[in-house]
Structures are given as C-alpha cells and as structure tokens.
Amino acid sequence: MTPPSSAVSIGPYTLPNRVILAPMAGVTDRPFRQLCRRLGAGWVVGEMVTADPSLWHTRKSRQRMDHRGEPAPRVVQIAGGDAEMLAEAARLNAELGAEVIDINMGCPAKKVCRKAAGSALLRDERLVAEIVAGVVAAVDVPVTLKIRTGWCADSNNAVRVAKIAEDAGIQALAVHGRHRQQRYAGEAEYDTIAEVKSRVSLPVFANGDIDSPEKAARVLAYTQADALMIGRGAQGNPWIFEQVSHYLDHGIHMAPPTLDERHQVLGEHLATLHAFYGEVMGVRIARKHVGWYLAADTRFDAALQRTLKQQFNALDTPAAQFAWMNNAMAPDAPARLLAKGSHAA
Template sequence: MTLMITSPPAIGPYQLPNPVMLAPMAGVTDRPFRQLCRRLGAGWVVGEMVTADPSLWHTRKSQLRMDHQGEPAPRVVQIAGGDAEMLAQAARLNAELGAQIIDINMGCPAKKVCNKAAGSALMRDEALVAEILDAVVSAVDIPVTLKIRTGWCAASNNALRIAKLAESAGIQALAVHGRHREQRYTGEAEYDTIAEVKSHLAIPVIANGDITSPEKAAYVLRYTGADAVMIGRGAQGNPWIFQQITHYLTHGERLAPPSLTERCQILLEHLQALHAFYGDTMGVRIARKHVGWYLNDDQRFSDAEQRALKQQFNALASTEAQFDWINNAMTHDAAQRLLAKGSHAA
C-alpha cells in the first residue's frame, strides 16, 4: 500500500518530481547545501533570503546568496523587504539575473528583519501585504510564490486572509509555517491553520514546521490536505531526509538509513563543496556548524560525546585539519579514540 497523499504539484511551468521541499534558511541553504539536498531527493529548493535593497547587493554575503551557478531549474530566489516598489524592482533584477521563481518572505521571525517591517512583521499590515503582492506579481513574467506564518501572535491568526489576498494577486503557491511570529521556533507547530488555508485555496499550499521524519510528513499531508511539505531544521545534519520521506510516501515503509560509510562520504562531499564555494577561511568557519548538526544526528554518541567531538572539531583552523579529523572519525572505534585523546585530537 502506498501513502502518497496527492500527486506532486506544479508551480507555474515547473512540475515537482515529489512533494518534499527544502525550506529557505538564512545561513544554511547556500548553494552547496541546496545542491546536496536536491541530489538526495529534495523536489524543490529555495535559496537564502536576499534583501530587496539592491544597494546592499555588492556585499560578499549578498553575492554568495545570489549565486545559483550550475543549479538546475527551477532556480528559486527569496526576497525580503517592506517596500512594495523596492520588492518589485528586486524581483525584476533577480529575474534578469536568472531567477526562475521569485519567493516573497513574509515568514521570517528574526528581530532584525521584523524591525524593518519585513518578514513576518508584514502580516500586521494587510493593506501593505496586498500592495506588495500586486506590485511583485505585476513586475515579472515568472511565477511568484509566498511564505508566511499563521500570524503575528496567537491573537492575530490572519493566515487565511493573507492567503486569499495572495491567491487573488496571482501568487502561484503558498507555504505556511505552522507558528505565529511570537513563537519564533519554540513550542510545537500547529496544522489546523494550514488545513483551513488549504480548504479555501485552489493554488498549491505547502505545509512547514516540525516535519522531521517520514511518518510526520505523511501525517501532516493527510491532516492538512497540503500539496507538499517543506523541511527546514529537519534537514540540518540530515540531508537524506528527503529521499527517506519520498520513499515512505511512495512505498509505505521506511528506507534503510544510510550506512556510516555513506554518511561520512556525504559529509566529506558537503565540506569539499563548502570550501570550494567560500574559500578556506570562511569555509572552515561555516563547516563547523554543519558538522555540529551531523553530530547531533549521529546516534552512535551520547550528548556528552557529541559535545566533546564538536569542541574538538571547532578548534581546528584549517581545511586540511578538518578533513583529516573527519577521516579519522569514520568508525565508532576511531571516534572513541579521538574522544579519549581529548582536545588534542586531530
């Protein structure tokens, strides 16, 4: 018996191969991670949030976030801002640079974003939301999608009203994170709001929030009736989650987890891509958080052992030392020897 709830949706001219997406995450979903997740089964990936202010695009951070070189279609660029005309201009410029989908961020809960009346702060001003949606959709001839939360706070759950505005404006798919802004990433995501939104919309609706296993993905699809699920933190250190979910939805059984050798090979390939993309100095720093997430997902180690291994890896200051350390930790016995050596390992 198969568990596939619905056929994968099409967004504009792009037919998804499966209903499992990678969520945009600032500082995480860079080009190396997007390419890795796509190779491991993600049917759709979204780039890191890019500011709508073109005057800031000269910075190295923005340049790297806008780098989609070598990525297959569709190339999805997420923009954030609070000014309708600036967002429209950003959409036009990104389309000229090769974006094939524009995604508008109205879901980010970060204080530095909300303080600029962007991200999820926009949900407090429905008139401005309507103005932004109309401006961006009118500015480009490529599909525009939207990501929102359930509202600003528990007392202002207005996701359905925003969703209806989006569909009326010509938004071609809507992702809903099942938390309001004040929750940030705490507490549990709720799916009743997503189910309500889906029941009123004809465009594809994507469910997001706390989807960390194949069983949870199947449950959320059933419960909400959503067209797809979007994985965020559940993919950190666990990029094979996409193929595991797709297999479960298709066959009704769990795919065997990757072997230790396969996990280490994926990690090494990820680090190689990070260092090639960022260069040695930034690559070393960025690799630390990813290796930390991989260790969090490694059931071979206790919490204390995970902390000790992270401390060892974070002390390494060169690309070569990082690769040597990973190669030396590829078996449980080798990792235990590293732990025994303490902070002088590697």
C-alpha cells in the same frame, strides 16, 4: 493514510515529489541546496536576499544570489517592507536568472521584523496586498509566498493573507505552523494550515517540525497540503528528503544511509563549502554543519558530541578539518573512541 500522490505544478515547473527544502538564512546556500537536491529534495529555495539593491555588492549578498550550476528552477527569495523596492528586486533578480521569485513574509528574526519585513508584514494586510500584487506584476516568472500563521496568537490571519495572495496571482503558498512571536519555540500547529488549504485553490506547502517520514505522512494527511517543506529537519540529515519521499510513495522505510555513505557525503559537503566560500569562511561555516551532522549521528552520545564539536571548532584549515573528519567520523570511529576509554578523537 497520506493523500494520493499528485503532481504539483508552479508555472511551467512540475515538482518531481512532494518534499521541499525550506529557505533558511545562513543554511540553504548553494552547496547545501545542491546536496539536498541530489538527495531527493523536489524543490529548493535559496537563502533570503534583501530587496535593497544597494546592498547586493556585499559578499554575503553575492553568495546568496549565486545559483551557478544549479538545475531549473532557480528560486530566489526576497525580503523587504517596501512594495516598490520588492517589485524592483524581483525584476532585477529575474533578469539575473531567477526562474521563480519567493516573497518572505515568514522570517521571525528581530533584525528583519524591525525593518517591517518578514513576518512583521502580516500585521498590515493592505501592505501585503500591495506587495504581492506589485511583485506579480513586475515579473514574468512565477511568484510564490512564505508566511506564518500570523503575528501573534491573537492575530491568526493566515487564511485572509492566503486569499489575498491567491487573488493577486501568487502561484504557491508555504505556511509555517507558528505565529511570529513563537519564533521556533513550542510545537508547530497544523490546524491553520489545513484551514488555509481548504480555503484556496493554489498549491499549499505545510512547514514546521517535520523531522521524520512518519511525521511527514501525518502532517500531509491532516492538512491535505500539496507538499511538505522541511527546514531544520534537514540540518545534519540531508537524507530526509529521499526518506520522506520513499515513505510517502511506498508506506515503508527505505534503508538508512550506510556509515560509509554518511562519511562520503560529509566529505563532499566540506569540500563544496571550502570551494564556495574560500578557505577562511569555508572553515568557519563548516563548523555549524558538522555540529548538526554530529547531533544527528546516533553513534555518539551527548557527551561525545560536545567533545567532538569542541575539537572541530578549534580547527582553522581545510586540511585539519578533513583529517579530523577521517578520524573522528570515520565508519569505525565510535568503536575506536570508546575502546580507548576516552572521548578524545
């Protein structure tokens, strides 16, 4: 059984449910955040933004910091290894409209860890304390933190970091159930998250390998976390938020999206990507999302998925992408494709 439903508050904001979209660089852009929120995510976090303001003039940074049209709260995640720079980045982002600041101490990417940022910070608990205290003091908006269980299997220090965060005034903590050296390999473990939850009073969000309503319920019950944070499980399946929320509240599955709904949502997602990034970049970025939608579509076997993905990746205009979608991923597409005795769309 899952724990009883209770409202989770972060500063002046109360989550409408216990299912959160995890921040993912290159994935949780404004179009995807808005889509996931519409499909049931109770809280969404923007893509990681560098704490170095000198880099904010780049197109990538400007797009990552673009929260226009999003409802409150607008959550901006910052990453870096210098306490003063992170505090200044938090202050500047708050001035630009961020309503919650999230500090990244969980990213395992080499290019981030080489700069002593992301999960590399977990190796230096004194620096962790300096950063969280500095950021909290720099802004009047709530500050949250995302971590892993530690740097490696021999340095599982999530509980100590959680206590440091709580003492500094961090208002919520997300814990990914892997250490940095695992990256995304193997399986997430939830013992550490459960221990963290038992040792602090601030809201704790369990993260890692949550890809179904049943898994969500098991993780929530085992860890006693206040909410769940879903990342890769939402790629190609933005409906997971409403599905998990419904299952947690009612103990039964909601009806899956119809083929017509899947087709409509994919079309809306493509249109917003093209509009947000422009035709050239929008077409490129749409390719990875469509690959995830294909992988999550049980109508297609692995061979057909590969063929369709190759076809889509060869397209270079929005019009061509929409034409392909309306043929290859229409509600009756698999029947038509298989009837031809071919894997051609």
